[in-house]
Amino acid sequence: xxxxxxxxxxxxxxxxxxxxxxxxxxxxxxxxxxxxxxxxxxxxxxxxxxxxxxxxxxxxxxxxxxxxxxxxxxxxxxxxxxxxxxxxxxxxxxxxxxxxxxxxxxxxxxxxxxxxxxxxxxxxxxxxxxxxxxxxxxxxxxxxxxxxxxxxxxxxxxxxxxxxxxxxxxxxxxxxxxxxxxxxxxxxxxxxxxxxxxxxxxxxxxxxxxxxxxxxxxxxxxxxxxxxxxxxxxxxxxxxxxxxxxxxxxxxxxxxxxxxxxxxxxxxxxxxxxxxxxxxxxxxxxxxxxxxxxxxxxxxxxxxxxxxxxxxxxxxxxxxxxxxxxxxxxxxxxxxxxxxxxxxxxxxxxxxxxxxxxxxxxxxxxxxxxxxxxxxxxxxxxxxxxxxxxxxxxx
Ligand code: ATP
Ligand code: MG
Numbered sequence: 001x002x003x004x005x006x007x008x009x010x011x012x013x014x015x016x017x018x019x020x021x022x023x024x025x026x027x028x029x030x031x032x033x034x035x036x037x038x039x040x041x042x043x044x045x046x047x048x049x050x051x052x053x054x055x056x057x058x059x060x061x062x063x064x065x066x067x068x069x070x071x072x073x074x075x076x077x078x079x080x081x082x083x084x085x086x087x088x089x090x091x092x093x094x095x096x097x098x099x100x101x102x103x104x105x106x107x108x109x110x111x112x113x114x115x116x117x118x119x120x121x122x123x124x125x126x127x128x129x130x131x132x133x134x135x136x137x138x139x140x141x142x143x144x145x146x147x148x149x150x151x152x153x154x155x156x157x158x159x160x161x162x163x164x165x166x167x168x169x170x171x172x173x174x175x176x177x178x179x180x181x182x183x184x185x186x187x188x189x190x191x192x193x194x195x196x197x198x199x200x201x202x203x204x205x206x207x208x209x210x211x212x213x214x215x216x217x218x219x220x221x222x223x224x225x226x227x228x229x230x231x232x233x234x235x236x237x238x239x240x241x242x243x244x245x246x247x248x249x250x251x252x253x254x255x256x257x258x259x260x261x262x263x264x265x266x267x268x269x270x271x272x273x274x275x276x277x278x279x280x281x282x283x284x285x286x287x288x289x290x291x292x293x294x295x296x297x298x299x300x301x302x303x304x305x306x307x308x309x310x311x312x313x314x315x316x317x318x319x320x321x322x323x324x325x326x327x328x329x330x331x332x333x334x335x336x337x338x339x340x341x342x343x344x345x346x347x348x349x350x351x352x353x354x355x356x357x358x359x360x361x362x363x364x365x366x367x368x369x370x371x372x373x374x375x376x377x378x379x380x381x382x383x384x385x386x387x388x389x390x391x392x393x394x395x
Contacts, residue, residue, distance in 0.1 A: 002095050004078035007053040007063065008151065008158050012074025012168065021048070027171040028072040034234055035066045050151075052158075054081075064164060069230055071197050072174075073166030077149065079158040084116060089123070090130040092159050093148050097131040100161070104140035105131065106147055113154040123150060170199025172233055177201040178312060179275035180284040181267060182238065184220045184342050187286030187315055189332040190323050192228040192236075194314035195284055202232050202284075205274050207243040207267055217340035226386040227332050238384050239274055243267075246373040254364040257353040260294050261361055264303045266370060270377055272307040284312040291320065293352035302356040 011028060029046050036042055036053075043054035055063070060078055067076055080096075082088045097105060107127045109120040118126060127150065128139055137146070151158045178195055182188045182204035195202050206221045222238060229236040243266075250262045271283045287295050294303065304311060315323055327333035 002080055002092075002099060004060065004080055004160070005055055006079050006081045006158060007055065007067070007076055008079045008160070009051040009053070009067070009076045010074050010166075011049070011051075011072055012166075024072065024171060024174055025051075027174045028070070031070055031072070031171050031173070031233055032067070035070055035230075036063065039063070047153075068164070068167060070171075071167050071169035071199065071231065072171035074168060075163050075166050077158075077160040077163050079151075079160040081156050081158055084113065084152050084155060084157045086118065086123070086126060089150060089152075089157050089159065090127050093127045093150065094130055094134055096148055096159065096161050097135050097137055097146070100137075100146050102145035103137065104143075104145045105137050106139060106141050106144035107131075107150065108147055109150040109152065111152045113152055115154065116152050123152065167197065169197035172196045172199060172231060173201040175199035177203060177278070177280045178282045178284045179271055179278060179280040180204045181271055181286075182206050182221060182225060183286070184217055184224065184336065184338075184340060185286065186320075186327050186333065186336040187288065187291075187323055189224045189228050189286075189336060190326045190330065191284055191286040191314045192225075193231060193326065193330050195312065196228070196231040198314075202228075202236060203278055203280060204236060204238045205241060205271055206238055207241050207270070209244040209247050210242065212244065213341050216338075217342055220335060220338055220340055222384060222386055223335050224332055226388060227335065228330065229386050230388040231330075235385055235387050237278075238386060239278075240382050240384065241270060241274075241377050242380050243377065246370065246377060249368050249370070249373060253367045256349040257351050258356060258361060258364055259349050260352045261299060261302060261356040262364055264294050264299075265306045265361060265365070266374065268303055268307050268311075269370075270374055272309045273374070273378060274381070275309060282310040282312050283307075284314065286315055287313045288315045288318055288320070288323065293354045296354050298355040298357075299353075302358050302361055305358050 025046060029051055032051065033044065039058050041056050045052040067073060080092050082092050107124040109123040111120045131137055146161055149160050175198060178200050180188060180192055180195060180202050192202050204225055208218050225236045225238045246266055247263060251259050254262050275283050289295060289297065293299065324333060327336060
């Protein structure tokens with residue numbers, strides 16, 4: 001068995017980021033070390049376009065599944081490292097070819113060290129010749145069953161026969177911090193994942209209405225935060241706002257059709273204030289156009305009008321089915337569909353307005369002192385920091 005001793009990590013989009021590149025790589029390196037922190041024996045090496053991790057006896061499956069959760073990695077490979085010497089390279093490639101049950105192959109070389117005596121094509125030919133002479137494999141340059149990849153650097157060469165796709169995106173945390181409105185539904189945890197993929201650090205706010213919403217509902221939100229925290233450098237802060245008094249007042253004042261509109265305007269006002277106090281430059285939601293009455297374009301316009309901060313809606317144009325597929329992929333779906341009441345469903349109005357106007361909404365809001373209620377909500381807010389569950393959850 002060829003024993004792979006080094007993980008070679010490639011970063012796609014980062015390579016194009018010019019002067020910010022150093023910061024990107026440093027952050028990526030930090031995030032990788034964090035997700036692999038249970039493996040203190042690993043040795044890391046960082047260059048301008050690769051990170052290498054020297055393995056000892058670790059479980060490659062586990063390493064691989066953790067690395068697939070790191071944004072900013074375009075692909076990675078388990079490789080065999082040999083000194084940059086043609087005979088050694090040929091020999092190692094031959095070992096891989098001898099082990100395979102595949103019938104056709106192709107050699108793909110990248111020569112980073114331009115002082116190496118053969119160019120990439122020369123290395124491809126020399127290695128392919130060795131394999132053709134010593135095995136029954138045939139070359140197929142268009143559709144090979146086996147791809148042997150060689151990366152020649154000054155000093156060392158890395159050889160592999162696989163390329164595992166990474167999660168793409170930017171290293172989490174590199175693009176600043178947003179405050180996500182996190183409910184117990186399907187959408188907002190998926191929004192969290194998409195934001196993190198763009199390199200954003202996500203902090204969450206959840207509006208709860210005890211005793212109308214249960215402890216189970218609150219725990220469900222924390223569980224969802226915990227699941228997504230794997231992608232957020234292993235932690236997520238969740239601010240929990242007790243929304244009951246404000247909500248009761250809204251229903252007393254506005255009655256059925258405008259209640260949800262007003263409730264969401266209050267949520268936005270609260271989110272903006274909390275975001276400002278926590279150093280977040282934008283707020284985010286799991287809203288998607290047309291999904292429910294409060295997400296028609298008219299509703300979004302009427303709700304969004306109460307704040308100035310940008311609102312990021314990663315799911316805005318996605319179909320529910322696409323969102324569900326993503327929720328399954330990141331593992332939040334089963335928790336999201338647990339049937340606990342959430343603060344929006346508890347007073348679920350029969351006829352929510354689908355085309356609210358700002359004038360009408362403001363008319364209702366003049367009838368009560370919501371500023372005071374908002375200030376109380378913020379004063380009584382509690383904050384919980386969650387972390388991913390134990391190591392086996394990575395698998
Ligand atoms: P679903 O998957 O059922 O659509 P949802 O969480 O998207 O659940 P919506 O009523 O569609 O529920 O809410 C739209 C968005 O508003 C959510 O994605 C979330 O960002 C925010 N939101 C709704 N309820 C809350 C809440 N209780 N606390 C914080 N944010 C909320
Ligand atoms: Mg929704």
